[in-house]
Amino acid sequence: MRALPLAFATLLLLTGCQSAYYATMEKVGIHKRDILSDRVEAAGEAQEEAQQQFKDALEHFRAVVKVDGGDLEDRYDDLSAQYDAAEQSAKNVTERINAVQDVAEALFDEWQDELDQYSSPTLRAASAKTLSDTKARYQRLIKAMRKAEAKMPPVLAKFHDQVLFLKHNLNARAIGSLKGELGSIEQQVGNLVREMQKAISESERFIQQLNSNG
Structure with a gap:
């Protein structure tokens, strides 16, 4: 992905004005089309990272409910950290998609x-x-991205419930209760991963087509 000059990235943060940012970038030969390509690529990368993070969180949840023995508090801390990481990954995905949508709309209007x-x-x-x-x-792309994005909050809510329950019930009985939720979480994460893969593939196609023939 094209590395945008730090000075201009800083300008964006200081002004908070996308139109001023686009105008500044255009003066140095980087047009909205270029920025769109970069942002679609960045969104795809964010989705790949989130995809892996949700897979990791699921594996850690499996370990919590299936592995006997061990310190329950350590297992809670581990699962809580995985949830926090998944939540941050989801936020990154949303930010990247919003950035794609902003520059795409500006490009099409222009x-x-x-x-x-x-x-x-x-x-x-x-x-x-x-x-x-x-x-x-672009409409196919943003639809795929938003569809995958929409599947993250329900999964996060499910993980949050398990973390919260375990926090206040650090005992073997609590672990037994969580086992009943494993199948549902596995299904939701599986659906999320598949939708994200579709969006990632759509991103790759869009960039290729944008750069080859507009």
Whole structure:
């Protein structure tokens, strides 16, 4: 992924204004199209990290309910840390998707406005067709991303329930109670992982198509 200059990244943080950021980047030859490609790639990477983190959290939950012996407080601390990491991964995914959506909307608005600047009807029609195709591909992408994103909160809620229950019930009976939840959590995590993989694959296709023919 293109490494954006630190000074401009800092400018974004200081101003909080995406339009000013885009204008500044354009002055140094980095256009919204480039930023969109970078942000889609970053969102895909965030989803890959979240995908792995949720898998790890599931494995640790399995260990808590299936492994006999050991210090229950240590097992609680471990599961709690996994939950916190999964929650942060989910937040990162949402932030990355929001960033993709912001620059995509800015790019499409600019592109649409600039169609009126053509004097050649043929070139205008060709650009309008490319815009329409790119928008259609983007809609498939953002739909896949948001669908995967929507599956994270229910899984997090499930994990949070287990962590909270274990926190106040550090005994063998509590572990037995949690075993009944394992199948449900496994199913939810499996569904989440599959939807994330679809979104990751869609991201890769979008970047390839964007960079090859717009």
